[in-house]
Amino acid sequence: MIDTAQTSQELDAFCSIPALLARNAERFGAQTAYREKEFGIWQSWTWRETQAEVRAMALGFLALGMARGDYVAIIGRNRPALYWAMVAAQSVGAIPVPLYQDAVAEEMAYVLEHCGARFVVCGDQEQVDKVLEVQENVTCIEEITYLDKRGMRKYDHTHMNWLEDVMREGRAAQTRLGPELDKRMAELTLDHTCVMLYTSGTTGKPKGVVLSNRNIIVTSKNSSEFDNLRPGDEILAYLPMAWVGDFIFAIGQAYWTGFCVNCPESAQTMLTDLREIGPTYYFAPPRIFETMLTTVMIRMEDASPLKRRLFHYFMEHARDVGPKLLDGKPVGLGEKLKYAIGNVLVYGPLKDTLGLRRIRVAYTAGEAIGPEIFDFYRALGINLKQLYGQTEASVFITQQPDGQVRSDTVGVPSPGVEVRIAETGEVFYRSAGTFESYYKNPESTASTKDAEGWVATGDAGFFEESTGHLRIIDRAKDVGKMADGSMFAPKYVENKLKFFPNILEAVVFGNGRENCVAFINIDLGAVGSWAERNNIAYSSYQELAGLKPVLDQIQAHVEQVNDSVAKDKMLSGCQIHRFLVLHKELDADDGEMTRTRKVRRRIVEEKFSDLIAALYGGAGSISTETEVTYEDGRKGKLKATLEIRDARVHGVRAQQVAAQ
Amino acid sequence: MRDIQADDGYMTADGRKIGGVAMELRNITLRFGGVVAIKDISFDIRWGEIRAIIGPNGAGKSSMLNIISGFYHPQEGDVIYKGFKRPRMRPYEISRQGIARTFQNIALFEGMSVLDNIMTGRLHHMKANLFQQAIWWGKAQREEEENRAQVEKIIDFLEIQHIRKTPVARLPYGLKKRVELARALAAEPAILLLDEPMAGMNVEEKEDMCRFILDVNDEFGTTTVLIEHDMGVVMDLSDRVVVMDYGRKIGDGTPDEVRNNDEVIKAYLGVAHE
Numbered sequence: 001m002i003d004t005a006q007t008s009q010e011l012d013a014f015c016s017i018p019a020l021l022a023r024n025a026e027r028f029g030a031q032t033a034y035r036e037k038e039f040g041i042w043q044s045w046t047w048r049e050t051q052a053e054v055r056a057m058a059l060g061f062l063a064l065g066m067a068r069g070d071y072v073a074i075i076g077r078n079r080p081a082l083y084w085a086m087v088a089a090q091s092v093g094a095i096p097v098p099l100y101q102d103a104v105a106e107e108m109a110y111v112l113e114h115c116g117a118r119f120v121v122c123g124d125q126e127q128v129d130k131v132l133e134v135q136e137n138v139t140c141i142e143e144i145t146y147l148d149k150r151g152m153r154k155y156d157h158t159h160m161n162w163l164e165d166v167m168r169e170g171r172a173a174q175t176r177l178g179p180e181l182d183k184r185m186a187e188l189t190l191d192h193t194c195v196m197l198y199t200s201g202t203t204g205k206p207k208g209v210v211l212s213n214r215n216i217i218v219t220s221k222n223s224s225e226f227d228n229l230r231p232g233d234e235i236l237a238y239l240p241m242a243w244v245g246d247f248i249f250a251i252g253q254a255y256w257t258g259f260c261v262n263c264p265e266s267a268q269t270m271l272t273d274l275r276e277i278g279p280t281y282y283f284a285p286p287r288i289f290e291t292m293l294t295t296v297m298i299r300m301e302d303a304s305p306l307k308r309r310l311f312h313y314f315m316e317h318a319r320d321v322g323p324k325l326l327d328g329k330p331v332g333l334g335e336k337l338k339y340a341i342g343n344v345l346v347y348g349p350l351k352d353t354l355g356l357r358r359i360r361v362a363y364t365a366g367e368a369i370g371p372e373i374f375d376f377y378r379a380l381g382i383n384l385k386q387l388y389g390q391t392e393a394s395v396f397i398t399q400q401p402d403g404q405v406r407s408d409t410v411g412v413p414s415p416g417v418e419v420r421i422a423e424t425g426e427v428f429y430r431s432a433g434t435f436e437s438y439y440k441n442p443e444s445t446a447s448t449k450d451a452e453g454w455v456a457t458g459d460a461g462f463f464e465e466s467t468g469h470l471r472i473i474d475r476a477k478d479v480g481k482m483a484d485g486s487m488f489a490p491k492y493v494e495n496k497l498k499f500f501p502n503i504l505e506a507v508v509f510g511n512g513r514e515n516c517v518a519f520i521n522i523d524l525g526a527v528g529s530w531a532e533r534n535n536i537a538y539s540s541y542q543e544l545a546g547l548k549p550v551l552d553q554i555q556a557h558v559e560q561v562n563d564s565v566a567k568d569k570m571l572s573g574c575q576i577h578r579f580l581v582l583h584k585e586l587d588a589d590d591g592e593m594t595r596t597r598k599v600r601r602r603i604v605e606e607k608f609s610d611l612i613a614a615l616y617g618g619a620g621s622i623s624t625e626t627e628v629t630y631e632d633g634r635k636g637k638l639k640a641t642l643e644i645r646d647a648r649v650h651g652v653r654a655q656q657v658a659a660q
Numbered sequence: 661m662r663d664i665q666a667d668d669g670y671m672t673a674d675g676r677k678i679g680g681v682a683m684e685l686r687n688i689t690l691r692f693g694g695v696v697a698i699k700d701i702s703f704d705i706r707w708g709e710i711r712a713i714i715g716p717n718g719a720g721k722s723s724m725l726n727i728i729s730g731f732y733h734p735q736e737g738d739v740i741y742k743g744f745k746r747p748r749m750r751p752y753e754i755s756r757q758g759i760a761r762t763f764q765n766i767a768l769f770e771g772m773s774v775l776d777n778i779m780t781g782r783l784h785h786m787k788a789n790l791f792q793q794a795i796w797w798g799k800a801q802r803e804e805e806e807n808r809a810q811v812e813k814i815i816d817f818l819e820i821q822h823i824r825k826t827p828v829a830r831l832p833y834g835l836k837k838r839v840e841l842a843r844a845l846a847a848e849p850a851i852l853l854l855d856e857p858m859a860g861m862n863v864e865e866k867e868d869m870c871r872f873i874l875d876v877n878d879e880f881g882t883t884t885v886l887i888e889h890d891m892g893v894v895m896d897l898s899d900r901v902v903v904m905d906y907g908r909k910i911g912d913g914t915p916d917e918v919r920n921n922d923e924v925i926k927a928y929l930g931v932a933h934e
Contacts, residue, residue, distance in 0.1 A: 038816065039809065039815075039816055040808070040812045040815065040821075040824065047772075150817065150875055150879060151871070151874075151875050151878065151879075153878050153879075154674055154675060154676075154878065177730050265821045265822075266819070266821050266822060268821070268822035269822045272822075321928035423664060631864075632864075
């Protein structure tokens with residue numbers, strides 16, 4: 001009882017991010033709060049300096065006329081000053097709305113208009129240009145502020161400011177505006193909106209998810225305690241600022257716990273910067289872990305025979321012993337000794353190269369991760385775990401506790417979260433992190449969150465009886481039925497396909513049909529490197545994707561997946577009968593994927609309907625023409641003739657089809 | 661037509677202030693044995709402007725650039741730089757006069773990293789003696805840190821952080837060109853000479869390079885003289901254009917003036933036989 005009383009007191013005292021900043025400046029004043037690599041050197045700011053910077057910025061915003069309840073769009077890559085801009089906006093009672101920096105102007109226009117942003121804080125000229133383009137139609141934007149001055153000199157500055165100037169004006173106005181700022185900060189409560197994040201929207205237009213201070217702070221507190229995060233931890237902030245995870249990790253948990261946020265020099269230097277910082281707490285989507293593993297494997301192929309043999313010998317041992325050691329299971333002395341030697345010779349240096357040596361807690365989420373990939377990192381002694389979450393839950397729904405980690409579950413409900421499975425198989429949750437509402441969209445709010453606060457995740461899953469861990473099968477709306485009534489779960493099959501390094505993306509169709517077919521995207525990195533080693537020449541993605549030896553390999557992968565799917569009674573109908581390798585990579589610019597790189601199934605189905613018809617039609621090849629969008633927004637046409645292949649399938653139904 | 665004789669400079673259409681004359685070339689003639697590469701050419705370069713030299717192959721553009729840089733000394737005519745007539749110079753004097761350049765064929769140290777290559781651009785800013793350099797002590801250390809800071813600013817400016825430590829030989833062509841520009845900028849030149857900065861680039865690389873040239877001029881106020889064949893690029897970028905053909909000057913003025921000059925059209929498109 002005393003505990004909860006204390007907790008609620010603590011929460012009341014630190015009920016906003018600015019309040020937490022003030023606490024940290026007092027409590028951890030001289031410790032590093034932010035680091036950013038600039039000019040080749042890690043520049044750092046202590047909590048006290050951070051507070052001063054944020055205050056100057058907030059005063060500057062006041063001077064520009066920022067009012068309570070204003071929406072402030074923030075667009076740019078992860079940089080301390082942009083994080084400060086969010087906290088500064090909160091300090092004056094406004095609501096930060098971080099946007100995806102790689103969004104094209106058109107997508108940005110929708111969000112800026114929907115939230116009625118009066119202020120926009122841009123990272124650099126590129127973003128300012130997009131906002132100016134948007135401004136032709138969206139009239140709500142009044143003031144643009146930018147961080148990087150380069151190329152900005154000739155712009156009309158009547159309603160535009162360099163962030164540094166804003167801060168300078170803020171400092172100068174301290175006496176005049178200081179009391180007003182203090183008053184506004186004191187007004188903030190747990191029920192005030194902390195941030196508004198637009199969901200990438202796998203279907204339809206993006207929705208603005210309103211998250212209150214309570215959502216963010218309680219969730220950050222619970223999850224920080226779950227993993228024993230502490231001041232002195234280090235994270236690398238490199239994922240889009242518009243993504244809820246980045247907000248929770250780099251602001252929520254960082255401010256609650258008081259750990260240090262490191263910003264990379266540029267997107268391309270991320271892996272080098274990771275290595276220099278050596279974070280202790282790390283999040284990456286499966287794709288990044290996959291890329292890192294692929295790089296290691298490619299480099300080992302090129303290593304000297306001695307090194308290669310050493311690597312494989314010790315890795316085999318690590319796969320056996322590493323996870324057990326992590327989970328605290330009993331391990332023989334001899335094996336421990338061998339692992340220690342391996343650690344000196346292989347694991348240690350490898351972790352160092354990857355920048356993962358100091359990791360205490362690492363998470364992956366968003367997509368299923370291949371068991372081999374997952375086990376590789378666990379084998380090295382990296383505490384990689386999975387979590388399951390979404391924007392509407394302030395990230396956390398379930399997560400894996402230390403010692404109970406597996407690649408095929410997403411863990412137990414996070415502290416303070418209730419989870420139930422509906423009769424339809426859909427997963428529902430209720431927690432303090434549950435979002436307030438969708439902005440200006442009561443219908444969607446009502447259809448997602450019921451009166452008792454239960455939120456539909458849209459995912460189908462079940463609890464494993466033996467362990468109490470949640471397993472996710474697929475998006476609930478994607479789970480369908482085959483013509484013969486057996487279950488159709490495309491994601492389940494796609495994930496199995498994607499676990500092959502050669503396959504970047506797969507889309508399986510078959511809802512309501514006799515059998516399943518698939519589109520495949522090859523991984524240019526992996527297949528390209530294989531082609532190079534085997535002296536196979538190619539000039540483009542399209543050409544590589546159409547080569548016979550490549551198709552042979554993909555066919556082998558598809559058949560392997562069929563073997564494994566056939567073993568699962570419930571899903572054996574999902575074996576892939578025919579497939580083709582697409583002539584272009586699915587791309588967010590073409591609308592085929594979301595900005596977080598999730599396939600938009602319906603759009604792909606519509607856009608490539610001719611290919612699907614051919615897959616079911618029985619032809620051996622198909623000619624097609626596809627519109628593509630280049631990075632600068634221009635459009636072009638891509639023509640190709642694609643080969644369609646039949647894959648071997650198993651089981652009774654398969655034989656029937658073969659007989660036809 | 662604007663009066664370019666006035667010594668106080670002029671304002672460009674996009675609001676940049678162009679200063680007085682930085683260099684004046686008077687009746688320049690350059691011969692290689694019996695071959696006359698440049699015949700009696702005069703023009704000037706003003707502080708802060710982007711000045712283009714265009715012309716068909718073999719017109720003498722690169723030779724002109726070499727005269728501006730001081731690498732060639734013309735047989736006839738005078739080069740007036742910063743108000744003084746420039747004498748024939750020794751190589752070390754050439755490098756110290758504040759004129760840096762990039763080359764038509766990339767001339768980087770292939771085996772060295774990008775960072776080291778750019779640092780060579782600052783060699784003449786390093787004054788420590790051999791002994792100090794060898795044990796990296798006192799002045800040598802201080803100088804290197806100062807120079808590195810300057811180089812890092814340029815790396816940041818040209819967005820090449822990710823290849824800082826990469827050997828130049830491993831870079832694609834477009835990036836090599838950018839590194840060359842970085843090295844030239846590292847010398848903090850008063851005048852920057854670019855010999856076909858966009859040759860062999862694809863559209864995207866060209867766009868990037870254009871932006872960098874404009875940004876350099878905008879940010880550092882660097883006077884830029886460039887040779888380029890892509891007319892779209894030249895007309896967009898430059899404030900004034902000199903047109904050469906067979907060693908002669910056949911046009912000089914703003915992009916619009918040059919575009920409508922009959923002789924220029926003839927030189928570029930050829931003349932129909934009557």
